[in-house]
Each structure stands twice: as structure tokens, then as C-alpha cells.
Amino acid sequence: MSGVLVIMEQRGGAWNRMSWETLAAGQQLAAQTGQTASTAVAGQGIGALAGELARKKLERVYAVDHALLGAYTADGYTAALEQLIRKASPSLVLFPHTYQVRDFAPKLATRFGQVLISDTIGFRVDGGAPVFARQLFQGKLNADVKPGGAGPYFASVQAGAFRADQLQDGSAQVENFTPDLSADEIRAKPLDPFRESARAVDLTAAEIIVSVGRGIKEKDNIPIVEELAKALGAELAASRPICDSGWLPMERQVGSSGQTVSPKVYLAVGISGAIQHLVGMKGAKTIVAINKDSNAPIFEVADYGIVGDLFEVVPALVEEVKKAKG
Amino acid sequence: MKIIVSIKQVPVRDSQLRIDASGHWIQENDLSFEINEPDAYALEEGLQLKEKHGGEVIALCLGPARASQTIREALAKGADRAIHIEEENLTSFDTLGIAKLLAKAAESEKPDLILTGLQSDDLGSGQTGVVMAEILGLPSATIIMAVETAGSGIRVKRELEDGWFQNVEMPLPAVLTIQSGINKLRYATLMGIKKAKTKEIKRLRPAELGVTAAPAAIIERVYLPQRTKQTQILEGSAKEAAAKLVEKLKFEVRVI
Numbered sequence: 001m002s003g004v005l006v007i008m009e010q011r012g013g014a015w016n017r018m019s020w021e022t023l024a025a026g027q028q029l030a031a032q033t034g035q036t037a038s039t040a041v042a043g044q045g046i047g048a049l050a051g052e053l054a055r056k057k058l059e060r061v062y063a064v065d066h067a068l069l070g071a072y073t074a075d076g077y078t079a080a081l082e083q084l085i086r087k088a089s090p091s092l093v094l095f096p097h098t099y100q101v102r103d104f105a106p107k108l109a110t111r112f113g114q115v116l117i118s119d120t121i122g123f124r125v126d127g128g129a130p131v132f133a134r135q136l137f138q139g140k141l142n143a144d145v146k147p148g149g150a151g152p153y154f155a156s157v158q159a160g161a162f163r164a165d166q167l168q169d170g171s172a173q174v175e176n177f178t179p180d181l182s183a184d185e186i187r188a189k190p191l192d193p194f195r196e197s198a199r200a201v202d203l204t205a206a207e208i209i210v211s212v213g214r215g216i217k218e219k220d221n222i223p224i225v226e227e228l229a230k231a232l233g234a235e236l237a238a239s240r241p242i243c244d245s246g247w248l249p250m251e252r253q254v255g256s257s258g259q260t261v262s263p264k265v266y267l268a269v270g271i272s273g274a275i276q277h278l279v280g281m282k283g284a285k286t287i288v289a290i291n292k293d294s295n296a297p298i299f300e301v302a303d304y305g306i307v308g309d310l311f312e313v314v315p316a317l318v319e320e321v322k323k324a325k326g
Numbered sequence: 327m328k329i330i331v332s333i334k335q336v337p338v339r340d341s342q343l344r345i346d347a348s349g350h351w352i353q354e355n356d357l358s359f360e361i362n363e364p365d366a367y368a369l370e371e372g373l374q375l376k377e378k379h380g381g382e383v384i385a386l387c388l389g390p391a392r393a394s395q396t397i398r399e400a401l402a403k404g405a406d407r408a409i410h411i412e413e414e415n416l417t418s419f420d421t422l423g424i425a426k427l428l429a430k431a432a433e434s435e436k437p438d439l440i441l442t443g444l445q446s447d448d449l450g451s452g453q454t455g456v457v458m459a460e461i462l463g464l465p466s467a468t469i470i471m472a473v474e475t476a477g478s479g480i481r482v483k484r485e486l487e488d489g490w491f492q493n494v495e496m497p498l499p500a501v502l503t504i505q506s507g508i509n510k511l512r513y514a515t516l517m518g519i520k521k522a523k524t525k526e527i528k529r530l531r532p533a534e535l536g537v538t539a540a541p542a543a544i545i546e547r548v549y550l551p552q553r554t555k556q557t558q559i560l561e562g563s564a565k566e567a568a569a570k571l572v573e574k575l576k577f578e579v580r581v582i
Contacts, residue, residue, distance in 0.1 A: 074456075074466060099468070102453070103456070103468045103469075103484075106457050107460040109457075110425075110457050110460040110461065113422070113542065114542050115421045115451075115541075115542045115543040116421075117543055118451050119452070131546060134450075136548065137337075137343060137448055137450075141343060142548070143545045143547070143548045143549075144545070144549075145544065147542065147543050148542050188494050188495065189494065190493075193490050195490055195491070196489065207581065214339075240507065241507075244506050246510075256487060257488075259488075264581055265579055295342075302555070304560060304571060304574055305557045305560065313564045313567060313568060316565045316568035317568040317571060319568070320565075321572055321575075324572050
């Protein structure tokens with residue numbers, strides 16, 4: 001058992017960009033543990049995608065091609081990748097921590113008597129073996145997790161934890177792998193992906209965004225932040241729980257399941273900063289956080305912070321903004 | 327429809343967390359606990375499915391003695407009965423061990439559907455449901471935003487990234503992991519709280535289920551994250567801090 005195997009993700013021939021970050025992580029892990037890195041992409045008719053991977057510094061590119069892998073299913077992907085892993089026999093399998101990976105990778109790891117060490121944010125090498133860092137309690141604490149047992153080990157990598165631009169170019173040999181799959185082992189029937197409706201609100205175009213989270217406590221308090229958005233000429237956005245509760249429409253949600261924004265200024269009001277939210281806004285040029293908990297993870301990414309009660313700070317801010325605008 | 331909802335008890339949100347003396351976990355003695363939020367949505371979905379199609383909802387919980395409070399609340403909301411796998415030292419099990427315990431306890435009930443939250447607010451591994459399904463040999467689907475019956479099976483709405491969704495049809499029995507916001511949570515009624523006292527809670531021990539802790543992944547240490555960005559904290563009263571921020575927005579960020 002040797003080598004790092006990175007499982008790339010594609011849909012309809014388009015890469016999930018997190019795959020590249022994971023591939024970079026795989027190269028780094030391989031280099032630091034004295035192993036080679038290889039990669040695999042699964043689907044139907046993926047020759048061109050495999051060709052693209054062949055220009056990276058890798059040992060091998062596995063093109064896992066089968067008619068039954070055209071549309072993603074947990075059963076199909078698990079069966080196909082199980083066969084590949086048994087053949088390639090890597091010591092470590094890495095995935096991007098996408099929604100799709102969350103759907104099948106735990107199942108795949110179980111087949112090897114292993115646990116997926118999910119949503120990791122970094123690693124260090126201890127005695128030749130990797131130890132992974134991951135977040136606990138929505139980012140309030142970190143933990144170092146050491147894989148055990150005979151392996152292979154399985155880990156997924158958080159969005160933004162590694163940089164795709166650190167990926168090293170080179171050349172790799174493409175190997176076609178045709179898994180042995182039959183239609184009757186695929187129990188779920190996936191229908192075509194869809195979007196709920198055309199988005200009436202395009203947050204991505206906003207220069208300033210005032211975003212509100214759980215700290216606002218109840219629906220009746222929403223006008224407090226609306227007032228601030230108005231004063232600043234900003235779009236109003238929210239973290240997921242606010243939209244889940246129906247306090248603001250879903251189309252104003254920022255985060256992994258909502259919109260990804262990179263405005264000039266992002267004001268996070270009463271948002272603790274769970275990773276699902278951070279991935280949607282950490283590209284903002286300036287981040288301001290207003291939160292009563294000085295340990296809230298939002299302060300990890302904020303340029304300016306006010307530790308205090310939003311019900312006092314936000315009205316004061318509205319007044320100051322109005323004064324400054326004259 | 328016989329539905330098992332697997333629920334977990336976690337520290338209440340906004341708890342002030344302190345690392346324990348071993349450095350492997352947090353100090354739990356001075357914390358309050360509540361149902362893991364996505365599990366609350368899973369329970370609600372189970373109750374709504376039962377109301378629509380008839381059947382039974384069984385709350386399944388692995389946790390120490392204190393978890394009985396969360397189980398009572400699930401019964402008060404409308405679960406018919408509960409199974410409590412009692413284990414004081416949960417950290418000795420990894421996700422696979424935990425899923426094995428839950429799967430073993432669920433198996434003998436022969437449920438049509440097993441629901442659980444998509445992830446826990448404490449460990450956040452997000453895989454217990456999927457691993458349970460694999461152990462039980464059942465199909466699974468994750469991050470579910472709607473469940474309806476379709477013929478002899480179900481049609482579920484999976485959330486994908488960036489506002490995309492996908493419907494998936496699958497046979498029963500099956501395991502689903504439920505996303506927060508799928509429904510509107512109910513409160514327990516006074517009548518429900520009264521009734522809960524008479525409902526059955528079956529208590530099991532890990533040893534009775536034939537599962538021992540043999541973790542494949544071990545938490546070596548727990549620590550505070552290191553700040554990567556220098557946050558400039560604006561001090562003072564609300565008014566003073568607000569004035570300082572406007573100053574920054576005007577002269578440094580230049581958006582006012």
C-alpha cells in the first residue's frame with residue numbers, strides 16, 4: 001500500500017474547482033511522506049478531462065469510465081471507486097469535501113473498515129504518517145485526528161484550505177479503468193439537477209453587503225439591520241438559519257448552499273461564522289464583524305471587529321453613517 | 327411507515343467551551359445540552375411523514391444518561407417510543423463504531439425509513455447516516471430538503487451546491503440525512519409533555535449490541551484555532567466603536 005490517490009469531481013464534463021485544491025494538497029502530502037501522487041476521475045466519456053490531468057505532476061491518472069457513471073449515484077461511484085482502490089492500493093485517498101463526496105465517501109471508507117476524516121483544513125506528518133487538522137463545534141475548536149488501522153486512509157479537504165495555484169505541472173500516464181458495474185446494483189434513480197427559480201436578487205453584483213445571522217434573535221428584529229443596509233446603500237443578505245426560519249427569502253442566503261459573494265465590504269452582523277457561511281463570503285475585500293462572542297470564528301476572517309451587542313452597535317452605526325453621509 | 331429518527335445530544339449553541347485536562351475533548355460538566363439542530367429537523371420530518379402516511383416514529387439516541395432529557399423532549403413532540411443506547415464515554419468510539427451501534431439497534435426494528443440530521447454541531451463529521459446505511463445494506467441519500475412517497479418507494483430532493491437541487495427516487499427501506507430548514511419545527515404541547523412520561527424508552531448497552539470500541543481515527547488533541555488574520559478590534563462603547571468603524575469605512579475602505 002503506497003501513494004496518495006486524489007479523487008477529482010466533475011459534473012457534465014465541468015470540474016468542481018475544489019478538486020484542484022485537493023489535488024494540490026495531494027501533491028504536498030505525497031512529497032512530505034515520500035510517496036507518489038496519482039489521481040482518478042469517474043464518469044462517462046471523460047477522456048478530455050483525464051488528458052487535462054495528465055499535464056500535472058502525478059504518477060498516474062485513472063480514467064474510471066463507464067456508462068453507469070454518466071449520472072452520479074452513490075451506489076455507482078462507491079462500487080467503481082472501491083474496485084479502483086483495491087487495484088491501485090494507495091495508502092491514502094483524498095477527496096474535495098463537496099456535497100457529492102459527503103454523499104458517497106463515508107460509504108466507501110466503510111467498505112475498507114475505515115472512517116472518512118472529513119472536512120480537513122491541513123495536515124502535518126508525524127513519523128511518516130499524516131495527522132489531519134479539522135474543525136469541531138462549527139469552527140470554535142480544532143482537533144488533530146490521526147488515522148489508524150491497516151488503511152488505506154480516507155480524508156476530505158475543506159474548500160479554500162489549500163491553494164489551487166500551488167499545483168505543480170508535469171506529466172502523468174493515463175490509465176483507463178473500466179469498473180465492473182451492473183444496473184441492478186444502483187438502487188437510486190437520479191433525475192436532472194435543477195434550480196428553484198431565476199434569482200431575483202443577485203448579491204454577487206453588490207458593492208456593500210450587510211449580512212445578518214442568528215444573533216438577531218427574532219424576525220421582528222430584522223428591520224434593525226435593514227435600516228443599516230439602507231443607510232449604507234447595501235444589499236441585505238443572511239446566513240442559512242435566517243433563511244431556514246423564513247425571516248428573509250432563500251435568495252438572500254450567502255454560503256455553500258446559497259450565493260458566493262466578493263463585495264468591497266461585507267458586514268457580518270450576529271453571524272458566528274460557520275464554515276458553510278465563510279466559504280460564501282471570505283473573498284470579500286474587507287470584512288467587518290459585529291458579534292457579542294469574541295471567540296466567534298467570524299473574527300478569524302474579519303479585518304475589523306466590534307465585540308458587542310448588535311442591538312446597541314447597529315443603531316449607533318446607522319446614526320454615524322447618516323452623519324458621515326451628511 | 328415505520329420511521330426511526332436517530333438523534334444526538336450536543337452542547338447548546340453559544341456554549342463557552344473549555345478544553346479538558348486530557349486535551350482530547352471539552353469539559354462537559356458545566357455545560358447545558360440540547361438536541362443537535364439538524365436532528366430536530368429530521369425528527370420533525372419523521373413526525374410529518376407519520377401524520378401523512380400513518381405508522382410509528384421511534385427516536386434512537388446514543389449518549390450518556392443525560393441524553394434522556396433530549397429523548398423525553400422527542401417523545402413530548404410526538405415520537406411514539408425511544409431506544410437509548412447508554413454510553414458515558416462516547417469519545418472512545420469513532421464514527422464507524424457509533425454507526426455500528428445505531429445500526430445494530432435499528433436493525434431489529436425493521437424500519438421502512440431511517441432519518442437523521444446531515445451532521446452534528448459538535449464533531450461535524452457528517453457521515454453517521456451514510457455509514458449506518460452501508461452497514462445495514464440500505465440505499466441512502468444526503469442533505470435532503472423534501473421527502474415524498476412515490477409508488478412503493480420515495481422521491482427525495484437533494485440539495486447540491488450553489489442553489490442547485492436534484493430529485494432522486496429510491497426504494498424503501500432507506501436512510502436519509504436531513505438538512506436544516508426542510509420544515510418548520512413544532513413545539514411540544516403540554517399534553518405531549520404529559521404523555522411523554524408514559525412512553526416506552528428501551529435502554530441498551532454497547533456490549534449488549536456486540537460492538538466494542540476499536541477506533542480507526544483518533545482525536546490526538548483539541549486546541550483553539552490560530553488566528554490567521556489580524557483583526558483590528560474597534561474598542562469603546564457602542565457609539566464610540568460605531569464612530570471608529572465609520573471612520574475606517576470612509577477613509578480606508580472608501581465606501582462612504
